[in-house]
Amino acid sequence: MDAKVVVVGSLNMDLVARAQRLPRAGETLTGDSFFTAPGGKGANQAVAVARLGASVAMVGNVGDDAYGQQLRQALLTEGIDCQGVSVCPGVSSGVALIVVDAASQNAIVVIPGGNGLLSPESVSRFDALLQRAEVIICQLEVPSTTVAWTLARGRELGRTVILNPAPASGPLPAEWYAYIDYLIPNESEAEALAGVRVNDQESARRAAERLRQLGAGKVIVTLGGDGALLVDASGSRHFPAPRVQPVDTTAAGDTFVGGFAAGLARGLSEDEAISFGQRAAALSVTRVGAQPSIPLLKELAP
Known part of the structure; x- marks a missing residue:
């Protein structure tokens, strides 16, 4: 069966430490727990699409190490x-070092x-995967030249x-916007991209x-516990x-993006797909970890 969604992006092994608070500069804390779990924004979004009812293919790289084998197998x-998903000889797989505090911030x-x-x-x-897809998803954890090529090819x-x-630290290249049907930043990313301070719904709308x-065609700003804004x-x-x-809020945004894409691929309306992604993301934050937190379709209320 051809994949309705193709995700081009990152695969990381997440090394997660939990502590009562985040350490200050130069400080050593004693943590509460540690675990490893497959992650990376691209892989997380692909897992969300798969678990939430749509067929998906992943395009990305891992290293020739034990983590790479585990990431691909996951x-x-x-x-x-x-x-x-290709193996790069002589290179490590991507790794994310994550500290989560008692308030679930990371x-x-x-x-x-x-x-x-x-x-x-x-x-x-x-390219054959892209040609057969209905939805193509990118993030910013791989080289910008690759993101630009994929966006342009998707539009073509x-x-x-x-x-x-994500992650975003400043404006996107101007030529990218015309390729994008849905731009989905969170509050801090919207602020970095638009140069508009975002701290509520109205400022999110302005951004x-x-x-x-x-x-950009349409913009969905995710607002955490305050929901999402479609403009x-x-x-x-x-x-x-x-x-x-x-x-634990790790991968909540990825779950929303994957859920939204899965909803579109399954034939839901735009509004239905947004609400579907929100329900999936809400359930994910009640669990620990990135991919381990992403729910299955059967777990979501109709």
Whole structure:
């Protein structure tokens, strides 16, 4: 079966430490627990798509180490098409060092490893996957030249193109916007991209309007516990978030993006797909870890 969704992006092994609070500069803390789990924004989103009811293929790189084997196997176990996951000789796999505090906030350091070697040529080898897809998803944990090529190719093919601009520290290249059907930043990413301070729904709307002026088709700003805001040519619509007690917010955004894409691929309306992604993300924050926290379709209320 052809994959309806193709994710081009990162695969990381997450090394997660929990502590009562995040350490200050130069400080050593005694933590509460430690575990490893497959992660990376690209792989997380692919797992979310698969668990939430749509067929998906992953295009990315791992290193020739034990982590790389584990990362690839984790995707295969989910039924994800991994023909586009390549092994880079002599390079480590991507690693994310994550500290989570008692309030479920996190601080993350990412070492790209094989992700940093994902080139446009690497992705073009699997162009047949893009041609057969309905939805193509990118993030910013692989080289920008590769993201740019994939976005442009998705637009050329007439596919639904989603960019989750994470992590973002500044504006996107101006030419990217015209390729994007759905730009999905969180509050801090919207602020970095638009240059507009974002601290509530109204400022999120202004930032999203600015991003649309730059050329993005539609913008969905995720607002954590405050829900999500869709801004398009007809105006803005707010989607309240389900109320939950968060335990770990790692991969909540990835779960939303994957759930939204899965919803579109399954034929849900835009509004239905946003609400579907929100329900999945809300359940994910009640669990620990990245991929381990992503729910199955059967777990979501209708």
